[in-house]
Amino acid sequence: MKLTAIRPVGIVLVRELSLTMLLLLGVSALVFLILYLSPGDPFSVLLEGQSLSEEARSGIRQAMGIERSWYGQYFHWVSGMVRGDFGASVRTGLPVLSEVLRTGINTLILTLGSLLVTLLIAAPIAIRSAMRGMSKATWSFTILSYVISALPVFWLGYIVIYFFTHKLGLFPLAFGFATGAKKWLYLLLPIFVLGIGNGTISEVIRTLREEMGRVMEEDYIRTARAKGASVWKHAFKEGFLIPVTEIIAAKIPFILGGAVIVEQVFNWPGMGRMAWQAAQDRDYPVIMGIAIVAAVLVRLGSLFQSVVYVMVNPRASKE
Template structure:
C-alpha cells in the first residue's frame, strides 16, 4: 500500500501542473481586464498602462504563468488584485468555514442516505419504498438555493427558530453553540441535497447483493435478518457507494458556493464570487489550486478505502 500511495502521489504531480495551466489559460481567455474593474474609467490611459505594468498584466501569458508557478514553489500564491492582500491569507481565513460546512453536510447526507437506502431496498416495492424513493427524487429535484430560501422564510423569518445568515451572531462571542445554531440551516439544505442523490445509489447497490447465495447461506445458519442485512449485505454493497461518495466530495465544495451566498456563510464560496466579479486572477488561481488538491486527494483516499472495506482488493 505504501508503494502504491507514493506512486499515485508522483503521478499526481504532472496532473496537478496540467490543471493549473489549463485554469490559467481559461481565466485569461475571458474578455476584459482586472484593471478595468479597479480604476475609475475617467482616469487617463497612461495611468491604466502603469497599473497593468505593476500587476504584470503586460507580460506574455507564459511569463505570467511561470512567475505564478515560481511563486507557488516558493510557498507564495501572489497578491489579490482587488484587496492587495496575500492570496494565501485570504484563502486561509475562508477555507476553515467551508470545510466545516462541507464535512458536516456530507456526514448528514450519508447518515440519511445509507439507512433510508437500505430500508428501501429491504422493503422493495412496498409503500415505504415508494415513499422513500419519492422523497429522494424530491430532494434531488429542488434546487439548493430555492430550498435554502424556503428554509430561511419558514424557519428563520416565520417561526424564528434559527438564525438565517452568517457564521456567528454579530457582536457575539463566537462560541461553539452559536456557530452550531448558524450551521443548522445550510447543513440541512446541503445534507438533503446530498441524501436525495445518494439514496437511489444505496438502494440499487443493496438490491444487487440482497439475493446472493452467500446471504441465503447466512440465513440458513440462523443469523438474524439484521446481521444479514447490515453486516454481510451492506459491506459488500459499499464499493459502488464509496465511489459515488468520493465523487461527491468535490461537488459539495463547488455546491457550497451557492449555499454560502444564500446564507452569507464566510467561506471559499463568497471569496470565489468576489474574485470572479473583480477578475482577481491570483485569488482564482489559488482557489483552483485548492480544488485540484481536493480532487486528487479524494481520488487517492477513495482507492485506499476500497482496500479497507474489501480485503480482496490489493494494490501492488
Template sequence: MIWFIIKRLMQTVPVIIGVTIVVFVIMQLVPGDPAVLLAGEGATKETIEALREQLGLHQPLYVQYFDYVSNLLRGDMGFSLKNNQPVLQEIMTRLPITLELAIFSTLITIVLGMLAGIISAIRPYSILDTVVMVVALLGISLPSFWFGLMLMYSFSVKLHIFPVAGWDSMLHVVLPAFTLGAGGAAIVARMTRSSMLEVIRQDYIRTARAKGVKERVIIYKHALRNALIPVITVVGLQFGALLGGTVLVESIFAINGLGRMIVDAIRMRDLPVVQGGVLVASLVFVVVNLIVDILYRLFNKRIELN
C-alpha cells in the same frame, strides 16, 4: 497498500500541474487587460504601460506561467485588486468555513442517505420503501436555492429554531449543511438501496442464512460492507459536486466561505482572487478523490489481485 498510496500520490502530481495550467490559461482568455483593470479608470497610458512592465505581462506566456508556478510554490498567489490583501491570506480565512460546511453536508449525505437506503432495501416494494424513495426523488429534483430558502423560512423565520444567516455557532451550520447535503443524500439513498438489493441476492448471503445468522446481522455484517463499495465512489463524486453547491448555499445564508469569495471576486473582476480560489477548490477536489480511492481500496481488497 503503502505502495498503492505512494503510487496514487505520484499520479496526483501531473493532475495538479494540469490544474495550474488550466487555471492559468483560462485567466489568459478572460477578456480585458489586467493592467488596465488594476490601474483603474482614467489612468494614463504610461501608468498602464509601467504596470504591464511591473506585472511581467510583456514576457512570453510560458515565462509568465513559470513565474506563476514558482510564486505558487512560495505560497504567493498575488494580491487582491480590491483591497490589496494577499490572496492566500484571504483564502486561508475562507477555506475552513467552506470545508466545515462541506464536511457537515457530506456527513448528512452519508448518514441520511445510507440509512434511508438500508431501510428501503430491507423491505423492498413496501409502503415504507416507496415513501423513502419518493422523498429521495424529491431531494434530487428540488433546486437547492429554493430548498434553502424554504428551510430558512420554516425553521428560522417561522419556528425560530435556527438562526437565519451567518456563521457563528454550531446552530448556524445546520440549515446550510442540510440544504447542501440533501441532494447527495437522495442520490446515496437510491444507490445504497439498489446496491443492497443486488448484494442480498448473492450466494454468500444465502450461505449466511444457511448458517442460521439473524436477518439483522446479515444486513449489517454481510451485506452492508459489500454494498457500500460502489456507494463510496458516489459519495466521493458528491463531495466534488458539493464544492460547487457551496457557492449557492453560501450566498443564500450569507456565509463568508470560499464559494462566496469566488462569486464576489468574479463580479468585481478581481482576477487574482478568482484564480487562487479556483485553484484551491480544484486542489481540495483532487485530495478528496485521493482519499476516496484509498478508502475504496481498503474496503475492497480484491482489487489488488486484478
C-alpha cells in the same frame, strides 16, 4: 496493523499523489488560459470610472510585475506555487494561500456536513429497502426524497431562511449575530439546505439500493444467513462501505458547485463566495488559488476512495 496491510495502501497513496501533482499542473494551466482569454483584467475593474493615462496604467502593471507575456506570467505563477507562494490578491493585497485556506475550511465544513446529511437521509431508506424489500414506508420516503432532491438549492435556501429565521426566529440571521452555542446553530441551516438540495439524494438512494440489493443476492450472504450471523455485518463492506466511498468521491465536485450558491444565499464565509467575488473582480491570483484548492479537495475524495477500497478488498491489496 501488519506491514502487509500498510504496503498496498502506501503504493496507492504514492500513485494517487503523483497523479495529483500532474493534475494540478493541468488544472492551473487550463484555468490560467481561460482567464487570459476572457475579456477584462483586474485593473480595469479596480480603476473603473477613473480615467488614467496610458502611462499610469502601464506603470501600475509594471509595479505589480505583470508586464510579461502570458506564458511568462504563467511560469512566474507556477514557480511561486511550487515554493508555496500563491501570490497576493489584486483587490485586497492579502496573501492568497492563507485567505483561500481560511475560507476553504469553512467550505469543507459545509461540504462534508451536507454529504453527511445526504447520507443520513439516503442510506437508511436505501439499505432498508434493499434488505427487507419495498414497503409502503420506504416507497413514500423514496418518492418524497426524489421530489426534495429536485428542488433548486437557491429557492430552497430562501424558503428555509424565510421560515426558520424570519417567521420562527429559530436560527440567527448570520454567522456571528448570536453569541455562544447559538452562534454555531447558524451553520446547521446551510448544511441542511445543501445536503437536501444538492440533487444527489435520489441518486445516492438508487445507487446504494442497487449495490446492496446485488450483494444481498450473493451466495456468501446466503451462507451468512444460514449460519445465523448478521447479514448486515457480512454485506457491509461490499454493499455499503465501497459504494458510499465511491459516491462521496464522485459527488464532491457537484457539492462544491452547489456550495457556491448556498454560500451566496446564506452569506457563508466560504471559498465559493470568495470565488464568486474574485470572478467579479477578475482577481486572477485568487481564482487560481481557489481552483487549485478545489482540485485538491476533489482529488482527496478519490484518494480516500482508493485507500478504503484497497484496505477493504483483500484482492486489490494483493495486486
